[in-house]
Amino acid sequence: MVELILNRGAERRLKRGHLWIYSNEVDTKRSPLKGIDPGSQCQVLDSQGKPLGTALVNPSQLICGRLVSRTIDFSAADVGERIQTAYQLRQRYFEHPSYRLIYGDSDWLPGLVVDRFGDYLVVQTSNWGMERYQQAIVDKLVALVQPRGILLRNDHQGRSVEDMPLVKETVYGDVPEMAAFEENGVPLLAPVHQGQKTGWFYDHRENRRLLNRWVNGKRVLDLFSYAGGWGVQALANGASSTVCVDASQQALDWCAVNAEHNKVSEKLTTVQGKALEVLKSMVADKERFDAIVLDPPAFIKRRKDHKAGLAAYHHINELAMRLLKRDGLLVSASCSMHLESDELLDCVRGAAHRLGRRASILASGGQGADHPVHPAIPETNYLKAHFAHVG
Incomplete structure (x- = not known):
């Protein structure tokens, strides 16, 4: 097995439990990355030559290695065992077979995502190392879950990277x-075939559950609605009406399908357009809502985008707050890993201050139990949502 020798001190984060190895942490004079085949297994050593474990390596990437074992042994059997462990965890905490079955690093399967939709599974791999175990992954899922079908959605941007x-x-x-x-x-x-990622975003499950308790009889605005995860659930839980806004007409069509599926179509209005433009138009028309869900895509995809992305969060929170009735509820959410929860909270505070309104935080939430946070990998804890009562 090829050896990957780290620079002095680079092992500290790994010894605390993190799994990622950055290319600038590798002593390339003693262990050149060049020439290693993407997806290869390498034995990782600290600067003194002490073994740290086995990593799956892609030499051309910033994150060039991901630890998959603290020993020098990692095989298809290990992949299968970890899939079974992840499955048992979901079986323990979810009554209905609808959840993220595998969540990458948090399940010690970096680069693998599996979502379960009852009798069907959608699988995604995003690195060469996990790609090599694709057949073993499928075989284990078939034996364990006994699904009616498995769809491979390896058409996502992460693979292009x-x-x-x-x-x-x-x-x-x-x-x-x-x-x-x-x-x-x-x-x-x-x-699942044409939608974003695997077809659904399970991560906001618990936040949606919380909103569902507070929407009975309310007029709801669901921005960046996609297929209606927030808006249609609100209608199913007694909201008087919901307006779903998305830039994609196809997404709104799926939203309408879900409304019909729940027999609440007459209470749903869809608006196709960019959220900022729609918000500005609604402000000009003096529209008002009892509850507004602001769940945009990541405005901060890379650390260097932080300043511009943070400004975008400030701007869109203020626009949304302008549409809230007195004593309205704003759900301000973010999936940007590089945005801290307190920074998003400050966007809500700042918007209320500029508009001369009083905001009280009723609750704050994150991702559900099917997106478990690896305690040594802060990057696995990306989702945040604040529920603000605005007077």
């Missing part, structure tokens, strides 16, 4: 265009 081919195919059984599942007791349909 790793110079991996984009592929979308059904690798077991048959998978319908819209897969039925349930979230917070609400029956839904996920566009």
Whole structure:
């Protein structure tokens, strides 16, 4: 096995439990990265030559290695064992078979995501190391879950970054265009073939559950609505009406399908357009809502985007707050890993201050139990949401 020798001190983070190795942490004079095949296993050593474990390596990436074992042994059997452990965890904490079954590093399977929609699974791999175990992954999932179909959604941007081919195919059984599942007791349909990522975003499950308690009889605005995860659930829980806004007409069509699925179509209005433009138009028209959900895509995808992204969060929170009725509820959320929860909270505070309104934080939430946080990898804890009562 090729050896990967780290610079002095680079092992400290790994010894605390982190799994990532950055290319600038490698002593390339003693262990050149050049020439290592992407996806290869390498034995990781500290600067004194003491073994730290085995990593899957892609020499051309900033994160050039990901530890998969603290020994020098990692095989398809280990992949299968970890899949089973992850499955047992979800079985323990979820009554309905609708959840993220594998969450990458947090399940010690870096680069692997599996979402379950009842009888169907959607699988994504995002590095060459995990790609090499693709058949073993599928075989284990078939034996363990006994699904009716498995869809491989390897057509996402993360693979382009790793110079991996984009592929979308059904690798077991048959998978319908819209897969039925349930979230917070609400029956839904996920566009697993054509939708974003795996077709659904399970991470906000608990935050949606909280909102569902407070929307009965309320008029709700769901910005960046996608397929209606927030808005349709609000209707199913008694909201008087919901306006869903998204830049994608296809996403709004899926939203309408989910509304029909729950027999609440007459209470749903969809608006196609960019959120900022729609917000400005609604402010000009003096629209008002009892509750507003602000769940945008990541405005800060890289650390260097922080300043501009933070300004965008400030701006959009203020626009949304202008549309809230007195004693309205603002749900301000972010999936930007590089945005701290307190920074998002400051966006809410700043918007209230500039508008001369009083904001009280009723609750703050993060990702659900199917997106467990690895305590040594802060990057696995990316989601945040603040619920603000605005007087």
